[in-house]
Amino acid sequence: MIAPFKKAIPVIERIENAGFEAYFVGGAIRDYVLNRPIADVDIATSALPSELKAIFSKTVDVGVEHGTILILYDGESYEATTFRTESSYQDYRRPTSVTFVRSLHEDLQRRDFTMNAIAMTKTGTLIDPFNGYKAIQQKLIQTVGAPEERFQEDALRMMRAIRFVSQLGFQLHEETKTALTHFAPLLQHIAVERIGMEFSKLLAGVYKKTAFELLIQTKLYQQLPDLITKEEAIKKCYQLNLAPLNEIQMWLLLLYLLELKNAQDFLWKWKLPGKKVKYLVRALLLLQERMQQNWSLTSLYYAKEETAIDVEIVYQTLSGNSVDQTANNMKASFKDMVITDRNELAVTGNDVMKWLGKSGGPWLKSMLQHIEIAVLHKQLENNKDSIKEWVQTCNLQLEKDC
Known part of the structure; x- marks a missing residue:
C-alpha cells in the first residue's frame, strides 16, 4: 500500500x-x-x-x-x-x-x-x-448496472465517460456507448458550469484525440455550448497530434479552428472564468498573427513568455510539426532578451517625469514604450544615466515621435 x-x-x-x-x-x-x-x-x-x-x-x-x-x-x-x-x-x-x-x-x-x-x-x-478491477484490466468504461438507468439518473455521467476516455485511454463498453448516443440530448438539462468542468478535464487528457472522435460518433458535441454546427472543426481537431497540448492550448486550438466571429462571447457561454477568457482572447489574436508571419523581437516581448509558448505550440501543431522542443526554444529566446518586462527597466515613470519636469499623461506611456524598445533592441543600455540622457534628447523630438 x-x-x-x-x-x-x-x-x-x-x-x-x-x-x-x-x-x-x-x-x-x-x-x-x-x-x-x-x-x-x-x-x-x-x-x-x-x-x-x-x-x-x-x-x-x-x-x-x-x-x-x-x-x-x-x-x-x-x-x-x-x-x-x-x-x-x-x-x-x-x-x-x-x-x-x-x-x-x-x-x-x-x-x-x-x-x-x-x-x-x-x-x-x-x-x-x-468487477471494476476486471474492467480496469480490460481498459473498459462500463456503467454499474444498466447504462440507460445511470445516464437518466445523472446525465453528466455521459461527459464523465468521455472525459475518462481522454484521461485514461480506455474504451467505452459497447452497451455504455450505445446508451450514451441515445441519451445524449439529456445533457441539455445539465448546468453549463458542470459540463465545462468535465470538458476542461477532457482537454487536458493525453488521449483527447480519441475523446474528440467519440464526441462526434455519439453526437454528444451537439449538446455542448455553440458546437452544434461545428462538426467539421471538431473533426479537424482529432486529425492533429493533440497529445502534447495542455488544456489552455487546446482551448486556443479549438478557438482557431472554429473560426468564430466573437471568441469572447463563445467562451462566456461556456461560463469560463473571466481571467481565462481574457487570456484566451488575447492569445487567439496573437495566434492569428503568428499564422501570417514569424515572431519579431518586439512581438515576442509584448506577448510575454507564457502566452508566446502557448501560441507557438498551437501554431506548430496546426502546421503538423513536432512541439517537443518548442517550449525550450521559446524560453531560450526570452532568456536572451535584455529585459522581458517593463518593470525590469532601470527607470520608472516617476524618474522620467522628474527629468522632464512634466506631469503624467499619454506622452509618458509613449515615452516608456520608446525606452523599452530601445533597451530591448540594445540601442540603449539599461542604466539610469544612459536612459536619462536618451530621454532628454528624445524629448526634444517628442512631437516627431522619436
Missing part, C-alpha cells in the same frame, strides 16, 4: 474502533490499481455524519445533507461519506432524496462506472462486487 493510504489508516482505524465500518473508495482506488498519481483519498463509512463528528474533533461540513464531511487529521483532510442509496432523480442530475444505509454493497451500487465502484480495506484488500 502506498503512502497516501498509509497515512489515512489511523482515520480508518478510529472509525472502526468506534464500532463502524470504513473503507477507501472512489477514484483513488482506480488510480492506485493503474499506478497513477493519487490526488485525494476518500472514505466511505457506515457511520453517520453526527457519529463521525463525535469521533473526530476537527471536521468541516462540506455536504452533510448528502452524508459527507471533511475530516481534518494529522495535517491532511479526508472526505468521509456515509454509505447511502439515492431515490429517483430530478432534472437528470440530482437525487430527490438520499437514504443513509449500513451496507457498503448498496453504496457501491449507486456509483457511475464499475472502475469507480471498488472499495479497499485498510490492509489493501479490494472489495469489488461489480
Whole structure:
C-alpha cells in the first residue's frame, strides 16, 4: 500500500474502533490499481455524519445533507461519506432524496462506472462486487448496472465517460456507448458550469484525440455550448497530434479552428472564468498573427513568455510539426532578451517625469514604450544615466515621435 493510504489508516482505524465500518473508495482506488498519481483519498463509512463528528474533533461540513464531511487529521483532510442509496432523480442530475444505509454493497451500487465502484480495506484488500478491477484490466468504461438507468439518473455521467476516455485511454463498453448516443440530448438539462468542468478535464487528457472522435460518433458535441454546427472543426481537431497540448492550448486550438466571429462571447457561454477568457482572447489574436508571419523581437516581448509558448505550440501543431522542443526554444529566446518586462527597466515613470519636469499623461506611456524598445533592441543600455540622457534628447523630438 502506498503512502497516501498509509497515512489515512489511523482515520480508518478510529472509525472502526468506534464500532463502524470504513473503507477507501472512489477514484483513488482506480488510480492506485493503474499506478497513477493519487490526488485525494476518500472514505466511505457506515457511520453517520453526527457519529463521525463525535469521533473526530476537527471536521468541516462540506455536504452533510448528502452524508459527507471533511475530516481534518494529522495535517491532511479526508472526505468521509456515509454509505447511502439515492431515490429517483430530478432534472437528470440530482437525487430527490438520499437514504443513509449500513451496507457498503448498496453504496457501491449507486456509483457511475464499475472502475469507480471498488472499495479497499485498510490492509489493501479490494472489495469489488461489480468487477471494476476486471474492467480496469480490460481498459473498459462500463456503467454499474444498466447504462440507460445511470445516464437518466445523472446525465453528466455521459461527459464523465468521455472525459475518462481522454484521461485514461480506455474504451467505452459497447452497451455504455450505445446508451450514451441515445441519451445524449439529456445533457441539455445539465448546468453549463458542470459540463465545462468535465470538458476542461477532457482537454487536458493525453488521449483527447480519441475523446474528440467519440464526441462526434455519439453526437454528444451537439449538446455542448455553440458546437452544434461545428462538426467539421471538431473533426479537424482529432486529425492533429493533440497529445502534447495542455488544456489552455487546446482551448486556443479549438478557438482557431472554429473560426468564430466573437471568441469572447463563445467562451462566456461556456461560463469560463473571466481571467481565462481574457487570456484566451488575447492569445487567439496573437495566434492569428503568428499564422501570417514569424515572431519579431518586439512581438515576442509584448506577448510575454507564457502566452508566446502557448501560441507557438498551437501554431506548430496546426502546421503538423513536432512541439517537443518548442517550449525550450521559446524560453531560450526570452532568456536572451535584455529585459522581458517593463518593470525590469532601470527607470520608472516617476524618474522620467522628474527629468522632464512634466506631469503624467499619454506622452509618458509613449515615452516608456520608446525606452523599452530601445533597451530591448540594445540601442540603449539599461542604466539610469544612459536612459536619462536618451530621454532628454528624445524629448526634444517628442512631437516627431522619436
